[in-house]
Amino acid sequence: MQPTLTIVGLGSGDEAQLTVGVWRRLQAAAHRYVRTADHPMMRLFDDNDWRYRAFDDLYEQAASFPDVYEAIASRLLELSLEAAAGSAAQEPAGVLYAVPGHPMVAERTVQLLRERCPAHGVQLEILGGESFLDQAFLRLGFDPIEGFQLLDAAEMQVSDVRPQLHTLVGQVYDRFTASDVKLALLERYPETHEVVVGHALGVAGAERIERLPLVELDRTDGYGNLSLVWVPRSEDERLLSRSFDRLHEIVRILRSPEGCPWDREQTHLTIRKNFIEETYEALEALDNDDPEGMKEEFGDVLLQIMLHSQMEEELGTFTAYDVLATLNEKLIFRHPHVFGDARAGDAGQALQSWERMKAEEKKRKGQDPDAGSALDGIPPDLPALMKAYKLQKKAAKVGFDWDELEPVLAKVEEEIAELRAACADGSPEEQAGELGDLLFAAVNAARFIQADPEEALARTNRKFRQRFAYIEEQLRISGKTFDQTDLLEMDTWWEEAKRR
DSSP states (O other): OOOEEEEEEOBSSOGGGOOHHHHHHHHHOSEEEESOSOSTTHHHHHHTTOOOEEOHHHHHHSSSHHHHHHHHHHHHHHHHHHHHHHSOTTSOOOEEEEESBOTTSSOHHHHHHHHHHHHHTOEEEEEOOOOHHHHHIIIIIOOGGGOEEEEEGGGOOGGGOOTTSEEEEEOOOSHHHHHHHHHHHTTTSOTTOEEEEEESTTOTTTOEEEEEEGGGGGGOOOOSTTEEEEEOOOOOHHHHTSSHHHHHHHHHHHHSTTSOHHHHHOOTTTTHHHHHHHHHHHHHHHHTTOHHHHHHHHHHHHHHHHHHHHHHHHHTSOOHHHHHHHHHHHHHHTOHHHHSSOOOSSHHHHHHHHHHHHHHHHHHTTOOTTSSOTTTTOOTTSOHHHHHHHHHHHHHHTTOSOSSHHHHHHHHHHHHHHHHHHHHHOOHHHHHHHHHHHHHHHHHHHHHTTOOHHHHHHHHHHHHHHHHHHHHHHHHHHTOOGGGOOHHHHHHHHHHHHHO
16 A cells, blocks of 8 residues: 555644644544644644644754754654555555644645655645634735745844845744844844734734834743744835845936936946046045945945946846856855865965866866966056066966065165166166066065055055144144245154154
């Protein structure tokens, strides 16, 4: 006799929610099992003297919920096979498994059984029942057609939260789970935003609905197996603005025929310089350690990316979402020591892994990583100081480098001497050439002492501005202008500024 397993839904807690078909199966079943006895419908089993076995003991034995669900699914398959083997031909041989609510809503054990029953030769039948969603729509009073999502409190991520949708968070078992839900929601909503907690919806005498500010979500009592959190959908622009989708929509509107005339006219070339300017303004905010400035300037850089991506989307080549997908795939591929089986014990090993995966990417694209120059891959429009640094790093990787700092410093001194000679009797072109050689040698020295030359010079620029500002301040205090002072006096103030 073929093993059979029937899964039925018990509804959300009220006997009136039980379908006639499920009732009849419960009556006729020879082997009844329930995921948990901690459910209002168990009184129906007791009233009708239906014997059953619950799997609550597995919750106590297993280390996590996924382990519990794995154990239940495995045990039910064994029981189905045993029941078929031990039954006479005329006896019902199937096993009945009853779950709260609807079998296909938030029931991981059912999903596992759907995957595994065919391989074990077990015939699976699933009979629905009213789920907690039905009662949520009814008791909380919203229509899911307006936009709706169901999230699991145990696996909830900030990226799941979408204010434009009605959001139900199920399986909020206790305050600890409620706290996790609160922390995720606080990334999208203010502390005062009103949320709704529903306990035992549709169960007479047990139902309780509370409205409270989000910050109080884990400070209320009564959480259990029949608790959920509802966050009503919102059209509040302040909430919708905290999403990538909203940014994509705004940029699309700006470039549309109904949008901004200036934005519509722009091309990649016309706003190319804006990309560079916004990047440098973001760097300035970083250098100033200015969080408010960073927040604004990072947004301006992101806007440039979105505008260029929107231009390509209008041509049908790619979209901003393709940009995200390409980046995500690259990050995962180039970090096998994080997302795969490889290992990296320190930053150096991680960088080596990154370079290996870059070479592997080229192979997959049909490119020979060993072809071309060892200096390839450096953007031509990089600032010269930064480009010199990258050229030297690439040359060093293939062994074109000194082994220690002293020859590097000697090279700097040599270039200074050559610059002196050029300045004495050379042409302007020769002088500029020797100056470039000196700067290139200085960049090499920076690399040997593990200092980024661009950052080092930026710090010196800031230091110069601060000390020069001190000279200007002393002039104001003295009631003088630059025309009324001399280098000796300014140098005195400069030395004072250095000591400050």
